Amino acid sequence: MDIKKVDDINIIYPPHTQELDNSEKLKSTIQQLLKAEPEMHIIINFINVEYINSSILSVIIEEMENIKNKENKIILSNVNKKILGLIKIVTLDDILEIYDVEEDAILSLKKPVATES
Numbered sequence: 223m224d225i226k227k228v229d230d231i232n233i234i235y236p237p238h239t240q241e242l243d244n245s246e247k248l249k250s251t252i253q254q255l256l257k258a259e260p261e262m263h264i265i266i267n268f269i270n271v272e273y274i275n276s277s278i279l280s281v282i283i284e285e286m287e288n289i290k291n292k293e294n295k296i297i298l299s300n301v302n303k304k305i306l307g308l309i310k311i312v313t314l315d316d317i318l319e320i321y322d323v324e325e326d327a328i329l330s331l332k333k334p335v336a337t338e339s
Contacts, residue, residue, distance in 0.1 A: 223251050231331055233265045233324065238272065245277035252285045252296070262294060263331045267324050269300035279314060286317075295319065299327040 224235040232255045236248060252264060266282065268274070286296050297319040301309070309315050321327035 223247065225251070225255070228328055229332070230261065231263045231265055231328060232259070233267055233328075235267050235269065236271050236278075238270050245275075245281050248278060249281045249285065252281070256285075256289065256294075260292070260294070264294070264296045265299055265324065265327045265331075266296065267299045267327075268302065268305060269324070272302065272304065274305050274308065276308075276312065279309065279312065283314065283317070295331065297321065297327050297330065299324045 223237065226233045226235070234248070234251055234255075237244065248266075255262065255264060282296060282298070289296065299321045300323060301320050306315075306320070309318060309320070319330070321330065
């Protein structure tokens with residue numbers, strides 16, 4: 223899995239096809255990133271992914287639960303209609319934070335800079 227760092231955000235790019243064996247790889251990647259830099263946010267960018275199965279969604283939800291009392295987030299971007307349909311079928315669209323494009327996801331995680339008056 224490719225990973226890009228932007229400020230305090232790690233962006234994960236899962237491979238083209240997300241099969242069951244890749245769910246453990248995604249889980250391991252997220253856990254390694256959070257262990258190495260626990261204050262970092264994570265964006266999972268699905269731009270290259272045509273389909274995911276429920277095990278991928280389970281990993282995302284499980285890792286979100288693991289950090290829910292912390293300041294960081296795990297959010298999704300570039301989710302295609304097929305994946306979004308699956309997310310809606312399993313009623314996770316109210317739980318998952320999803321952005322159409324990576325840039326919007328990054329902007330949502332940027333902390334506003336305080337200005338002095």
